[in-house]
Amino acid sequence: MTRLFLLLAGFVVAFSAAAQTTMLNVSYDPTRELYQDFNAAFAKRYKEKTGVDLAVRQSHGGSGKQARSVIAGLEADVVTLALAYDIDAIAERGLIAPDWQKRLPHNASPYTSTIVFLVRKGNPKEIKDWLDLVRPGIGVITPNPKTSGAARWSHLAAWGYVLKQPGGNEAKAKEFVAKLYKNVLVMDSGARGSTTTFVERGVGDVLLAWENEAHLAVQELGPDKFEIVMPSWSILAEPPVAVVDKVVDKRGTRKVAQAYLEYLYSPEGQEIAAKHYYRPIRAESDAKLKAKISGRFSQIRLFTVDGLFGGWQKAQKAHFADGGVFDQIYQPGR
Amino acid sequence: MKPLGMILPEIGRAKRYSVLPGFGLTLGFTLLCSSLIVLIPLSAIFVMSSHLSWSAFWDAISAPRVLASYRLSFGASFLAAAINALLGFLVAWVLVRYRFPGKRLFDALVDLPFALPTAVAGIALSSIYAGNGWIGRHLEPLGLKVAFTPLGVLVALIFIGLPFVVRTVQPVLEDFEHELEEAAASLGAGRGQTFVRVILPAVLPALMTGFALAFARAVGEYGSVIFIAGNMPMVSEITPLLIVTKLEQFDYAGATAIAVVMLVSSFVLLLAINVLQAWSRSRRER
Numbered sequence: 300m301t302r303l304f305l306l307l308a309g310f311v312v313a314f315s316a317a318a319q320t321t322m323l324n325v326s327y328d329p330t331r332e333l334y335q336d337f338n339a340a341f342a343k344r345y346k347e348k349t350g351v352d353l354a355v356r357q358s359h360g361g362s363g364k365q366a367r368s369v370i371a372g373l374e375a376d377v378v379t380l381a382l383a384y385d386i387d388a389i390a391e392r393g394l395i396a397p398d399w400q401k402r403l404p405h406n407a408s409p410y411t412s413t414i415v416f417l418v419r420k421g422n423p424k425e426i427k428d429w430l431d432l433v434r435p436g437i438g439v440i441t442p443n444p445k446t447s448g449a450a451r452w453s454h455l456a457a458w459g460y461v462l463k464q465p466g467g468n469e470a471k472a473k474e475f476v477a478k479l480y481k482n483v484l485v486m487d488s489g490a491r492g493s494t495t496t497f498v499e500r501g502v503g504d505v506l507l508a509w510e511n512e513a514h515l516a517v518q519e520l521g522p523d524k525f526e527i528v529m530p531s532w533s534i535l536a537e538p539p540v541a542v543v544d545k546v547v548d549k550r551g552t553r554k555v556a557q558a559y560l561e562y563l564y565s566p567e568g569q570e571i572a573a574k575h576y577y578r579p580i581r582a583e584s585d586a587k588l589k590a591k592i593s594g595r596f597s598q599i600r601l602f603t604v605d606g607l608f609g610g611w612q613k614a615q616k617a618h619f620a621d622g623g624v625f626d627q628i629y630q631p632g633r
Numbered sequence: 634m635k636p637l638g639m640i641l642p643e644i645g646r647a648k649r650y651s652v653l654p655g656f657g658l659t660l661g662f663t664l665l666c667s668s669l670i671v672l673i674p675l676s677a678i679f680v681m682s683s684h685l686s687w688s689a690f691w692d693a694i695s696a697p698r699v700l701a702s703y704r705l706s707f708g709a710s711f712l713a714a715a716i717n718a719l720l721g722f723l724v725a726w727v728l729v730r731y732r733f734p735g736k737r738l739f740d741a742l743v744d745l746p747f748a749l750p751t752a753v754a755g756i757a758l759s760s761i762y763a764g765n766g767w768i769g770r771h772l773e774p775l776g777l778k779v780a781f782t783p784l785g786v787l788v789a790l791i792f793i794g795l796p797f798v799v800r801t802v803q804p805v806l807e808d809f810e811h812e813l814e815e816a817a818a819s820l821g822a823g824r825g826q827t828f829v830r831v832i833l834p835a836v837l838p839a840l841m842t843g844f845a846l847a848f849a850r851a852v853g854e855y856g857s858v859i860f861i862a863g864n865m866p867m868v869s870e871i872t873p874l875l876i877v878t879k880l881e882q883f884d885y886a887g888a889t890a891i892a893v894v895m896l897v898s899s900f901v902l903l904l905a906i907n908v909l910q911a912w913s914r915s916r917r918e919r
Binding site: 443502 | 696697698759760763764765766780781859863864865866867874877878880881882883884887
């Protein structure tokens with residue numbers, strides 16, 4: 300019996316060694332194009348080094364929804380989500396070690412992004428900064444912060460802008476954000492949905508968008524239709540990445556998963572990120588990279604979630620949990 | 634209690650008149666199927682929501698945002714079903730009473746909302762009714778915004794509900810005997826009188842069933858509505874969207890609490906319609 304079992308096990312090992320290695324990267328909505336490029340580059344590099352064929356599959360959707368799928372049993376070797384809170388939610392259920400954010404440089408965020416304004420060509424409503432968004436008659440498009448990572452970053456960016464003004468405080472910020480939501484015309488559940496509403500359906504005057512998503516829209520649909528406006532202040536969005544410990548230990552893919560994430564920090568990985576308008580984290584320390592991407596990103600003053608809101612756990616609880624700021628704005632008197 | 638001797642012959646009689654053999658077997662099969670497919674999943678919803686304390690349950694189902702979504706979901710569904718009852722009756726009437734070129738094609742088109750993935754319907758409707766769409770472009774100057782307003786929800790619900798009314802009314806109209814109308818006319822009834830007192834009573838039960846089906850479908854509809862609704866809290870958020878939103882925030886108990894409310898109220902409404910129908914039928918037969 301044992302011999303039969305050993306024989307069988309031997310077969311299984313031999314079979315899986317001969318077959319190509321596969322891994323799954325579960326990511327959020329706008330990274331589709333970035334990871335298509337990156338996966339091809341990494342697979343090539345992996346083949347050169349180890350001789351093994353690697354197929355990286357990718358899955359995209361709203362960041363919160365993707366985290367929920369992983370918790371429900373989607374076998375992701377790595378997760379690359381929009382905000383740390385969503386990876387924390389997976390870690391809370393024991394699938395990822397609690398110290399995941401310390402395992403890779405820069406809080407496990409290989410690239411950063413920010414929230415910018417996408418407006419129609421010629422900026423007919425003269426939208427230059429956050430204050431213009433609350434003017435009467437301005438139609439704003441942003442997804443629902445309860446379900447979308449981009450919308451949560453946008454909400455906090457608007458809030459932080461007020462705090463950064465002379466005499467800015469929490470009460471003024473809340474008043475401002477409430478006014479801003481009054482101008483929102485359509486609330487989709489994810490970032491891609493909002494982009495479609497603004498770009499294809501022609502609804503609204505300004506879209507609060509991921510920087511890379513805004514560039515993509517301009518690139519795809521032509522600079523004759525849209526332009527990007529940089530507000531005076533925005534938020535430093537740090538989309539983090541992590542190896543899903545429970546899954547890689549079960550599938551025996553820890554090494555390749557780890558190498559995959561580390562490659563994001565390599566010069567090649569950083570360049571691919573920059574190509575897709577994610578701000579590479581090594582841009583400051585790597586002079587060569589800096590020269591290559593100069594002029595690609597506009598200078599903008601950025602504040603962080605940790606600095607202004609005390610981290611994602613706190614921000615989530617105060618703003619987006621049941622009874623938080625977002626609910627208070629829409630349900631006065633509760 | 635009747636004595637056994639009196640019940641046995643009754644069962645014997647039932648057996649004699651039954652077309653399908655084995656009452657016990659068929660009833661058992663019916664109960665098994667309905668429990669596996671309907672009752673057990675539905676009771677799971679009740680079990681999951683019972684994790685909440687009574688006050689937490691009440692808070693979840695009575696938040697202003699949730700109340701606003703009930704108003705929209707049930708209100709728009711009721712209105713859509715009523716409009717569908719009218720439109721569907723007309724379509725069925727045209728399909729049964731008249732012959733015209735392309736009739737078969739038109740007949741097949743009616744079923745399309747059944748077959749189309751609802752998301753496709755939603756995307757198509759929202760692109761047509763948006764401010765830059767084919768129809769929306771002409772409505773906007775009139776001050777009429779359809780896409781991304783509660784009106785858009787109504788349009789989507791009318792679209793998905795229409796075949797239910799047509800397909801329930803059509804066979805009844807087909808079976809309706811012409812002689813009855815002729816008899817009514819020869820007895821001196823005007824056109825209106827014939828319609829109201831002869832045709833309508835015969836069609837009404839089927840019309841009510843079609844209405845109930847369209848209503849039930851509309852209340853639960855998700856895919857087509859979210860694309861055209863705009864999904865603004867307190868204004869154009871439907872109840873199923875709130876359930877999905879709660880799920881995405883890992884709030885399973887809160888989501889099922891709202892689901893329980895939808896389930897119970899839909900069931901009560903459908904039951905009421907059935908009772909009303911039975912009552913009207915028995916009144917007519919007397």
